[in-house]
Amino acid sequence: MSWVFFGIVNVSVVMLVTYQLLSTRFQTQEASFTKAALTGTAMSAKRNCERLEVSLPLKKQNTPMGMNYVMLGDGRWLCLECMESAVMDTYEVQPLHFEIREFFEGLNMKIEKEFHLLLVEKEALKKAEEKEKIDSQHGVVIRGICLSENQIVTSVSERPPMGQNKQPIGLVTESQMVVSECEVTAILVLYGLPRLLTGYILAHEMMHAYLRLNGYTNLNKVLEEGICQVLGHMWLESQTYASTDASKKRECAGFERKLVEFLKNKIETDGSPVYGAGFRKVNHTVASSSLQETLKEIRRWG
Known part of the structure; x- marks a missing residue:
């Protein structure tokens, strides 16, 4: 399922736009918000806490960059930092x-x-x-x-x-x-x-x-x-x-x-x-x- 972000449907374009936005405005979180998604082989974006994540089997919830996610009961993903609140x-x-x-x-x-x-x-x-x-x-x-x-x-x-x-x-x-x-x-x-x-x-x-x-x-x-x-x-x-x-x-x-x-x-x-x-x-x-x-x-x- 593609992630529509700022009105853009194409996932690859979404990731590029998101990378440029976050790398300029939020340098300290560039890697955790974007790099994992940009370097993954099976790239997919699912909407919940606004982070991009790599689509992985359920038993492997660590991205290549070490970012962890949990799956909620209705199929959405949530990063651990957002899970805290x-x-x-x-x-x-x-x-x-x-x-x-x-x-x-x-x-x-x-x-x-x-x-x-x-x-x-x-x-x-x-x-x-x-x-x-x-x-x-x-x-x-x-x-x-x-x-x-x-x-x-x-x-x-x-x-x-x-x-x-x-x-x-x-x-x-x-x-x-x-x-x-x-x-x-x-x-x-x-x-x-x-x-x-x-x-x-x-x-x-x-x-x-x-x-x-x-x-x-x-x-x-x-x-x-x-x-x-x-x-x-x-x-x-x-x-x-x-x-x-x-x-x-x-x-x-x-x-x-x-x-x-x-x-x-x-x-x-x-x-x-x-x-x-x-x-x-x-x-x-x-x-x-x-x-x-x-x-x-x-x-x-x-």
Whole structure:
């Protein structure tokens, strides 16, 4: 399966572009992020924590460059550094949920309504997308959804135990009907992503929820996805300082700072005509005025 990165489908081109990007912006992680994929014989890129990896038999999970990966229950791969902060079940994501609600409140955008936040497998996310009749953009991988319809969702309810080499063993799931009296029934996010990527996705989906709960209906898709990307980017920006403050306490702070910059750059340079162009359009308006004024403009623009 090819990895669509910045709108590019061809794997060899993806790897070249990614190598050039990371080697110029993130020199210290050039080898671990890219070189293993570039030197492998069976090159394949699978999307999860944004690293490239070499496609290997299940029993041989070390790349030629020594980078280790574990396979999640739904077939996705995760590097060990990202595994350190991976959010693995619905219970684990709740503190991040509350943190992002506080982030919105700090922007004078408090979300009053309560609704489900569930971590799910790839297949459950796909089924929910189909039931919501979401018209996903070509080449865009869905990793989160803001639901407006009542439906049965199967979520990851318990962190899987870790076996040899930190390999997750089994997965505990439960099915439940998500129902709400408001315009949002639930937010679903793909499980097993590193905390920063999970937080960015959640901030993006929470902005969709804010718009629906505050009467922003029938918005232009470019504007809606654009403002949601702006909020995700703003949350990542807030984590730049949070990571710096935590550097004395956490050995992974240096890695997290690099991941923040990588994710921000990916948003800023996204070639998608909806997500990328939408972000740049809305972000320019926010920079020229304010977030609140931009929301007023979006309501007028529709």
